[in-house]
Amino acid sequence: MNMSGPSWLADIFASVMLIVAAYSAGRLVASWVWRRPIHVDVDIVHVLMGVAMAGMFVAALNPIPSGVWEVVFSAIAAWFVWRSAAYVTGRDARPHAQGHMHHVSHYPTHVVMAFAMLYMYLAPAAASGAAMSGGGGMSMGSSSGASPNYAVLPLLFLFILLAAGIWEADRAGRFRRGRKPVEPSNSLARTPELAFANVTAAASPATEATGIALAPESPAVTDGNADGKWLAPGLMAASHVAMCLAMGYMLLVML
């Protein structure tokens, strides 16, 4: 069984993950300074996952013990499970019809990502008696992967993450420039920390027939304090895709 990939490839992935983490941290600051809406939970998760995965790819980059990461990703998993459940049961304050496609893919994807991170910390420890490296974290070069008899779970994670990356890439067209802003709908205008702006289905019969039209540059969604423009949603989506790809690769080498 292949336990590790080329070190130079791990370095590249680690670099990308650090860039994603730094960028996501920057988004949190920029959002606060410029009062632009973002998905705070997603950006926080991207910061944490970016740092954690960089440490997985290159052990020297991980200053935090695995136990701490396990707690962190357990909490993240619980958070997104709760958000998913709230959405499904209708207790989520966010409008459902308009945000349907986003929320359906958004929350479960992050649930899977969180559980995949947990798996990547827990499986090697279970398989090799906590063969940890560096600062206590696992790394590609030193850790053992899952026992092949239990490899279906990471394979499932891998499929879901790559599918999520493709799904996000398909939806990336909504971030293309050149669109004109759309008037806010009443239901969306004062919704805090909402998904990328949505054009109401009710506004157009064609939209009802074909799906929800999304316009992230639109002032349709504001948090009441912001100017209504989401902060670089395309780059956030790119960060998400990069994370899915890197995590998928990590899971693959652990099979």
Place this chain on the structure above:
Amino acid sequence: MGAYAPSMTGMSAPARTWATPDIRRTLQLVLAAIWLLDGVLQLQTYFFTKAFGGQFIPAVAAGNPSFIAKPITWAGAQIDHHAVLADSLFALVQIAIGFGIAWRPTRKYALGASIVWAIGVWWLGEGLGGVLNGVADPVNGAPGAVIIYALLAVLLWPRDDATTDRGFPAAMGLGASWAKALWLVLWGELAYFAVAGSNSSGGALHDMIASMASGEPGWLAYINRGAASLIGHQGLAVSIVLAVLLGTVAVGVYLPRRVGNATLVLAIALALAFWVVGEDLGTLFTGSGTDVNSGPLLILTAVAFWRPATTRAAALAGDAQYEPMGARA
């Protein structure tokens, strides 16, 4: 693909929209995800070693005519000499195809590139799937998984005249007649190869499935051994039954809708059985699997031929994501 939608405020300025993927677009996205998975698989350590170009590639040349085998041997030598560079390129190309199909503005280019790439890999990486050297076996991935990628790209080719109701998703690209003909060829040759070449002997199927167990997880190896034991030396009889079933699937698309769809279910069941028993899920657990093999692709193809009870042009019009809003209303 450019389109314009009047905004809700009545502005006439251009506004692009993102339409929810319909069944046809969804199939394209599944294909894209499989390409992406293949690209990631190509990043496994094994493919950066000389074993890939020096052993893996040349092995598929064996038994092929020299005009087929020589380019394979040459390609293997080149990959052997530039293992890291070549494999990095292979991985990048496949990842780019995956994301290219997913990114709507580039999907046609990516699908076109995937056809060219798939044909090249079918020849140089799979030795034409064993079609010419007598080792092709539908249970083990004949006629070569990668050529089915090309077939799917053709069947799912985006069309702008999306309002035409052609009955099933695969018909949108070429039209129903050509799509059905391609289906007939695909499953017809699977039926042929089920009893041709080495499969005409009693123990071939048993030996092939039993050999798959090596390097696989215990549960998968258990399935391999169990299936091989079940087949025993009745391989020829099993192959004949398989050929009949595959032949039924091949002609199924020409049958009335209900019966035709039933044969599609049979096709999916067979593909699933092949994928688990004969292909070991594309040998993804061995560290040297290059793709998911033919099982999932055959399933994807079958779904593309599914005929809904009420054909809805709008539901199949997945390639008009940027069409003028209102055109579908």
